[in-house]
Amino acid sequence: MGRLVPAVTRALDILELFLDGDGTLSAPDIVRKLQLPRTTVHELVTTLAARSYIVQVPEQPGRYRLGVRPYQLGSRYAEQxxxxxxxxxxxxxxxxxxxxxxxxxxxxxxxxxxxxxxxxxxxxxxxxxxxxxxxxxxxxxxxxxxxxxxxxxxxxxxxxxxxxxxxxxxxxxxxxxxxxxxxxxxxxxxxxxxxxxxxxxxxxxxxxxxxxxxxxxxxxxxxxxxxxxxxxxxxxxxxxxxxxxxxxxxxxxxxxx
The missing domain is CATH 3.30.450.40 (GAF domain)
Structure with a gap:
């Protein structure tokens, strides 16, 4: 089995946080829950948002929810x-x-x-x-x-x-x-x-x-x-x-x- 990539693991950890609570998170929430450095969280959140895995919540600056990409992947999984x-x-x-x-x-x-x-x-x-x-x-x-x-x-x-x-x-x-x-x-x-x-x-x-x-x-x-x-x-x-x-x-x- 190959080596796990830390950055990918952390990004997936962030996505899985959205499965709990009300489905929205801020960067400070992620820092607190995952005990990651603020800079690391900022970079990961920026990357996930750029790829449509998360999006900012309208009228709630700094908070994010899941984007369309996880839904598309889930739908493809369900089809199979x-x-x-x-x-x-x-x-x-x-x-x-x-x-x-x-x-x-x-x-x-x-x-x-x-x-x-x-x-x-x-x-x-x-x-x-x-x-x-x-x-x-x-x-x-x-x-x-x-x-x-x-x-x-x-x-x-x-x-x-x-x-x-x-x-x-x-x-x-x-x-x-x-x-x-x-x-x-x-x-x-x-x-x-x-x-x-x-x-x-x-x-x-x-x-x-x-x-x-x-x-x-x-x-x-x-x-x-x-x-x-x-x-x-x-x-x-x-x-x-x-x-x-x-x-x-x-x-x-x-x-x-």
């Missing part, structure tokens, strides 16, 4: 993102940690579609495939995605008279009961499914957000009942949240997922 490809990479990392089957899924209508999957190495494991479609209300990823919908949109997709199919005797088939369950999931920020889509499997799932904060997918960990317990569930919930947060960060989201 591939949710399925990024999902596979994160799913692989999560699966290596827990050695259970990991899925990433999206919502389409009232179904979920699995766009990424990494298998457990155990002989006893969940059998599924990327591209598979399942009723959302029977899966942890689906319930997580339904719980993340605005109330108006959820009412359209799941009206009071909706018929909910049962995949197992544990599947929720009553819309009122489902809405109650979704409310709890919304409050916790994580979904759990106990033998609702497969009588031998339970799952946990966490939401994946894009750079706008919108939930665009969910990441789940599926476990055969022979390896399922309250302690294991708690461990996997934390790992699912961590994995979903990593995937969200790859999609440009800042903050907890």
């Amino acid at each position: 993102l591939d949710l399925a490809a990024e999902g596979r990479q994160v799913a692989r990392s999560v699966a290596e940690t827990c050695d259970e089957t990991v899925h990433v899924a999206i919502l389409e209508g009232t179904d979920v579609i699995y766009i990424a999957k990494v298998d457990s190495t155990h002989a006893v494991r969940m059998v599924s495939a990327a591209g598979r479609r399942l009723p959302a209300h029977c899966t942890s990823v689906g319930k997580m995605l339904l719980a993340s919908l605005p109330a108006e949109e959820l009412a359209v997709r799941l009206p009071d008279g909706a018929e909910l199919v049962a995949m197992t005797p544990n599947s929720i088939t009553d819309p009122t009961a489902l809405r109650a369950a979704l409310g709890k999931i919304r409050g916790r920020g994580i979904a759990v499914e106990t033998r609702e889509s497969n009588p031998d499997v339970s799952c946990v799932a966490a939401p994946v957000r894009d750079r706008t904060g919108r939930v665009v997918a969910a990441l789940s960990i599926s476990v055969p009942m022979i390896r399922w317990s309250d302690e294991r569930r708690a461990e996997l919930e934390q790992l699912a949240v961590k994995g979903a947060a990593e995937l969200s960060e790859r999609l440009g989201h800042r903050g907890a997922a």
Whole structure:
């Protein structure tokens, strides 16, 4: 690995300061936060402004905000993102940690579609495939995605008279009961499914957000009942949240997922 260039590092440190607070900074603010010499800060700020990475705030002399160039770079990055490809990479990392089957899924209508999957190495494991479609209300990823919908949109997709199919005797088939369950999931920020889509499997799932904060997918960990317990569930919930947060960060989201 090559040597880091101090001037470039300092310039990037300045840009990253704009991620916090109200998004504006003065040169004295930068000097105080980064403990850099005033002359160095002046030169870096002048250079960043000349390249449109920062601009002066109108009617606030001496204060700066991010310019158009970071937005252009961010937009180009977003254009190149591939949710399925990024999902596979994160799913692989999560699966290596827990050695259970990991899925990433999206919502389409009232179904979920699995766009990424990494298998457990155990002989006893969940059998599924990327591209598979399942009723959302029977899966942890689906319930997580339904719980993340605005109330108006959820009412359209799941009206009071909706018929909910049962995949197992544990599947929720009553819309009122489902809405109650979704409310709890919304409050916790994580979904759990106990033998609702497969009588031998339970799952946990966490939401994946894009750079706008919108939930665009969910990441789940599926476990055969022979390896399922309250302690294991708690461990996997934390790992699912961590994995979903990593995937969200790859999609440009800042903050907890």
